[in-house]
Amino acid sequence: MSQDTEKQESVVQPAGIVERLVRDDVDRKRFLKAVGGLGAASFGTFVLAACGSSKSSTTASTAAVATSTQGASGSTTTDIAILNYALTLEYLESQFYQKVIAAKLFTGKVGALLTDFGGQEDEHVLALHGAVAKMGGTPAAKPVGKFPIENAEQVAQLAYTVENLGAAAYLGQAGNIQSPEVLATALSIHSVEARHASTLGTLVKKPVTPNGAFAIPDDMSTVLAAVKPYIA
Amino acid sequence: MVENTLAHPELTAVEVHGMTRASFMLRGALAAGAVYGTTAVGPFVAQALAQTGGGDAEILNFALTLEYLESAFYTMKGKEVGLSGQAKTYAKEFGMEEEQHVAALMGAIKELGAQPAKLPTFVFPVTNEKGFLALASVLENTGVGAYNGAAPSLKSKQLLGVAGSIVQVEGRHAAAIDLLVKRSPTPNGGFDLPLTKQQVLAKAGPLIKS
Numbered sequence: 001m002s003q004d005t006e007k008q009e010s011v012v013q014p015a016g017i018v019e020r021l022v023r024d025d026v027d028r029k030r031f032l033k034a035v036g037g038l039g040a041a042s043f044g045t046f047v048l049a050a051c052g053s054s055k056s057s058t059t060a061s062t063a064a065v066a067t068s069t070q071g072a073s074g075s076t077t078t079d080i081a082i083l084n085y086a087l088t089l090e091y092l093e094s095q096f097y098q099k100v101i102a103a104k105l106f107t108g109k110v111g112a113l114l115t116d117f118g119g120q121e122d123e124h125v126l127a128l129h130g131a132v133a134k135m136g137g138t139p140a141a142k143p144v145g146k147f148p149i150e151n152a153e154q155v156a157q158l159a160y161t162v163e164n165l166g167a168a169a170y171l172g173q174a175g176n177i178q179s180p181e182v183l184a185t186a187l188s189i190h191s192v193e194a195r196h197a198s199t200l201g202t203l204v205k206k207p208v209t210p211n212g213a214f215a216i217p218d219d220m221s222t223v224l225a226a227v228k229p230y231i232a
Numbered sequence: 233m234v235e236n237t238l239a240h241p242e243l244t245a246v247e248v249h250g251m252t253r254a255s256f257m258l259r260g261a262l263a264a265g266a267v268y269g270t271t272a273v274g275p276f277v278a279q280a281l282a283q284t285g286g287g288d289a290e291i292l293n294f295a296l297t298l299e300y301l302e303s304a305f306y307t308m309k310g311k312e313v314g315l316s317g318q319a320k321t322y323a324k325e326f327g328m329e330e331e332q333h334v335a336a337l338m339g340a341i342k343e344l345g346a347q348p349a350k351l352p353t354f355v356f357p358v359t360n361e362k363g364f365l366a367l368a369s370v371l372e373n374t375g376v377g378a379y380n381g382a383a384p385s386l387k388s389k390q391l392l393g394v395a396g397s398i399v400q401v402e403g404r405h406a407a408a409i410d411l412l413v414k415r416s417p418t419p420n421g422g423f424d425l426p427l428t429k430q431q432v433l434a435k436a437g438p439l440i441k442s
Binding site for chain 2: 046089113116117124127147163175176183184185187191194195197199201213215217
């Protein structure tokens with residue numbers, strides 16, 4: 001992993017950026033503070049800056065990134081960053097379901113549902129990975145997830161939490177996406193995560209609409225902090 | 233002819249997403265949409281971009297009509313049919329949520345300086361709980377596809393956020409209803425494909441009497 005880190009600092013890659021930010025509290029807080037409440041343009045800048053060495057100036061690292069992204073437009077870069085963020089979350093969800101299914105805690109209809117959901121997260125991974133590659137970006141590295149799998153009730157509760165978080169994460173990024181095609185894809189995934197969350201809600205007897213009539217978005221910093229415990 | 237109905241006729245020649253503004257503004261037109269060609273993320277996405285949009289107000293009014301429909305269905309038809317248990321609970325809860333969607337969309341449309349669509353008269357051809365739930369599933373799933381189809385055409389990012397917030401709830405409703413009728417909560421698999429206006433009206437149109 002140290003090799004990857006060195007590589008990131010000399011040749012900027014979006015891959016691993018989310019993972020790195022999740023792991024490194026100092027980095028994450030510093031960069032998120034620098035962005036503040038600004039919109040999509042600065043979000044892209046933030047990601048670009050975060051890709052660079054922590055010792056170099058923002059200007060230098062941004063310049064390095066600009067070179068390595070080979071003339072990609074600012075909006076493409078932003079969309080790639082968002083897709084990679086989503087891809088990282090989907091990798092985690094996919095791994096979670098794989099572990100759950102392997103643990104054989106659920107049978108019958110519920111088992112079948114969770115197997116379906118895991119397969120759908122796999123489809124999301126494929127779609128997002130392909131989307132990034134097609135846009136000329138480097139798909140995010142697959143993180144190593146770690147999820148406590150103790151008993152059926154605990155797992156179902158965790159799944160409810162994770163799916164609600166995933167839905168909120170997509171909703172939080174919708175307004176930042178530049179390309180209509182990327183937005184359409186994100187929306188088509190977002191509502192499926194909502195269905196997952198709702199289903200898990202019925203299983204653990206929690207609300208299918210925990211925020212009522214209007215779902216609430218989560219911003220990137222909130223989501224990254226929330227998934228941190230689940231990255232090894 | 234169309235130019236006369238527009239406040240700024242000089243804008244008719246303005247290209248918007250490959251179609252003229254006039255095309256967008258044709259009321260009730262089920263114009264074939266412009267397709268955005270090869271997408272980065274899969275051929276099905278082209279459907280979403282085949283939407284005609286008469287500006288944000290027209291898109292929101294389309295959504296408002298669907299919300300009127302869902303709200304009336306859950307609250308009025310639900311009572312008429314006589315529901316029990318979970319069906320009754322969902323009808324009450326989801327009905328309240330659809331009412332809030334109606335209110336939010338009306339407010340947003342007025343803020344745009346436009347006139348909210350009038351409340352239509354609906355006809356729901358169901359007579360019992362089973363039929364009610366089957367139609368609920370159709371309406372919620374159609375709603376998801378409608379929002380997913382229309383949202384990318386919204387110019388305002390703020391309104392996109394509102395649409396996203398609403399569609400997530402429709403997805404939650406859809407899954408809950410589908411589970412209740414022992415259908416898959418994800419009838420479209422991993423991706424809730426965007427629906428075109430034509431596809432939405434094919435489902436909802438017959439229920440709108442005036």
